[in-house]
Amino acid sequence: IAGITQAPTSQILAAGRRMTLRCTQDMRHNAMYWYRQDLGLGLRLIHYSNTAGTTGKGEVPDGYSVSRANTDDFPLTLASAVPSQTSVYFCASSEGQGAGDTQYFGPGTRLTVL
Amino acid sequence: SQQGEEDPQALSIQEGENATMNCSYKTSINNLQWYRQNSGRGLVHLILIRSNEREKHSGRLRVTLDTSKKSSSLLITASRAADTASYFCATAMDSWGKLQFGAGTQVVVTP
Numbered sequence: 375i376a377g378i379t380q381a382p383t384s385q386i387l388a389a390g391r392r393m394t395l396r397c398t399q400d401m402r403h404n405a406m407y408w409y410r411q412d413l414g415l416g417l418r419l420i421h422y423s424n425t426a427g428t429t430g431k432g433e434v435p436d437g438y439s440v441s442r443a444n445t446d447d448f449p450l451t452l453a454s455a456v457p458s459q460t461s462v463y464f465c466a467s468s469e470g471q472g473a474g475d476t477q478y479f480g481p482g483t484r485l486t487v488l
Numbered sequence: 489s490q491q492g493e494e495d496p497q498a499l500s501i502q503e504g505e506n507a508t509m510n511c512s513y514k515t516s517i518n519n520l521q522w523y524r525q526n527s528g529r530g531l532v533h534l535i536l537i538r539s540n541e542r543e544k545h546s547g548r549l550r551v552t553l554d555t556s557k558k559s560s561s562l563l564i565t566a567s568r569a570a571d572t573a574s575y576f577c578a579t580a581m582d583s584w585g586k587l588q589f590g591a592g593t594q595v596v597v598t599p
Contacts, residue, residue, distance in 0.1 A: 378530075409589075416492075416576060416589040417531070432586065464530055473518040473580035474538070477587065479530030 377401070378480035380465050386486045387455050395450045395483050397465030405468045406448040407432075407477065408440060410461040417464065423448055424471045455487045492520075492577045492590035500596045507564040509593040511577030512557075518580045520553060520560050521587065525574045534562075534575075567597045 381396045399406065404425045409417040409432075419432030423442040437459060439451045448467075452459055463483045468475035492513045501507050511520070519538045523531040537544045537553045537560065544551045550563040564571055574594045578587040 414591055416591040417578075418589075419586060422586065433588075466531075473582060474536065476521070476533040476536065477531075479532070481530050482528075 378465055378467055378478060380463075380480040380483050382483060383481070384484040384486075386488065387452075389456055389487055390454050393452045393455055393485070395452075395463055395465075395485070397448045397450070397480060398446050399448075399465075399467045399478075399480075400446065401467060401469070401478065402445060403467035403469050403478070404445070405471050405475070406442065407466040407468075408438070408448070408450045409464045409466065410434065410459075411464060411482075412461050420450065420463075455485075457487045459485065460487045461485060492579050492588060494575070494577055494590045494593040496593060497591070498594045498596075500598070501567055503568055503597055503599050505567055505597075507567050507571070507595055507597070509562050509575055509595070511560045511562070511590055513560075513577075513579050514558065515581060517555075518582070520551075521578045521580070522549075522551060522560075522562050523576045523578060523589075525576065525592070527573070531576065564595075567595075569597050569599050571595060572597045 378399045407422045408420040421440040423429045426445045465480040466477040468477045495510045521536045522534045525531045535546045548565045553560045574592040576592045578589045
């Protein structure tokens with residue numbers, strides 16, 4: 375089934391630990407995005423990639439890094455997790471880079487940092 | 489700060505009634521999109537309206553856009569229990585598809 379998969383589904387992590395959230399899409403979309411969703415704040419963009427090999431910073435990039443080695447995968451890494459990074463993380467993709475492109479979302483990863 | 493803000497924050501209606509929610513935004517936009525999120529799931533795209541459009545329909549959904557007031561509304565007609573979800577507006581200000589989402593309207597439709 376075409377779409378976006380994220381792993382893990384949920385994770386409890388000790389503060390200071392390193393964690394990589396995985397995201398894979400099989401739609402051959404050019405653009406990919408990482409958002410975090412916090413209660414009352416909607417979704418906020420962390421990082422994005424317009425095409426394989428390029429990445430950019432979103433609204434809340436501090437404490438996170440991404441890479442885009444190929445079209446399908448867009449992992450998000452927390453180098454040293456802090457409790458304020460407790461959130462639900464969504465990966466999304468779109469066929470093009472344009473403002474009119476629909477974004478397709480993965481099921482999310484619920485991360486708790488203690 | 490958020491570009492889009494939905495109103496109301498929560499809405500409770502009975503099946504068969506119409507549900508209306510609004511989105512206000514602060515700066516000029518290229519387009520505005522509405523997404524739905526069922527509890528514990530990812531967002532699903534519903535409809536996109538461009539800045540030069542005033543109204544758009546998709547099934548039981550009707551979206552309006554008033555760029556002079558910087559606002560949009562989403563109307564769900566003849567609501568069903570399956571419409572229970574959170575609804576988010578998202579605006580795109582530039583050509584790179586970076587959407588800014590509002591905090592959402594939580595809609596509960598009771599049978």
